[in-house]
Amino acid sequence: MLWVAIAVAVLIAVAALAAVLWPLFRPGPAPVLVEDDRLTALLQRKDATMVAIKDLEFDYRVGKLDSEDFEKYDQRLRRQAMSIMTQIDQLGPENAQLDVTIEQEIVQRRKVNGVAPAAATVKVASRPAPAPKQAAPVAAQGGQRYCTNCGVPADATHKFCANCGAAIAPA
Numbered sequence: 001m002l003w004v005a006i007a008v009a010v011l012i013a014v015a016a017l018a019a020v021l022w023p024l025f026r027p028g029p030a031p032v033l034v035e036d037d038r039l040t041a042l043l044q045r046k047d048a049t050m051v052a053i054k055d056l057e058f059d060y061r062v063g064k065l066d067s068e069d070f071e072k073y074d075q076r077l078r079r080q081a082m083s084i085m086t087q088i089d090q091l092g093p094e095n096a097q098l099d100v101t102i103e104q105e106i107v108q109r110r111k112v113n114g115v116a117p118a119a120a121t122v123k124v125a126s127r128p129a130p131a132p133k134q135a136a137p138v139a140a141q142g143g144q145r146y147c148t149n150c151g152v153p154a155d156a157t158h159k160f161c162a163n164c165g166a167a168i169a170p171a
Ligand SMILES: [Zn+2]
Pocket: 147, 148, 149, 150, 151, 152, 161, 162, 163, 164, 165, 166
């Protein structure tokens, strides 16, 4: 199994080389000629958040995260990115060109890094709509009245539920 050892060694060497060379060729954020320190800081934060989103996707794809954790952190990071971009927008209309959606930016970064889009799409579980509240205070079933609070059958003459004490509307 010598070839396995060689393959592993080559992989490690390539990874190390890539780690060293990556910052040199990495496409940095577009140069922004502003003296506003706050904007610069926001842009750096946005960039860091985008990198974090990308790293998270990678971790999820290689199986370091289950879909539940991925979704949780992904949504948190995206909220953070949105908040930062909102703050950038608020700094001035001259930064309007920065109004790129997060999705577009992520797609663009994927292309730059030559990483294929995630094969597994995470579906956000849609919450079932809450059941409509019962309009009628009394569920009439063949003349039988029921407490709308606990569901225990109520005597026709009773104004209050014998079980829980809730008021029962007259039939
Ligand atoms: Zn009751």
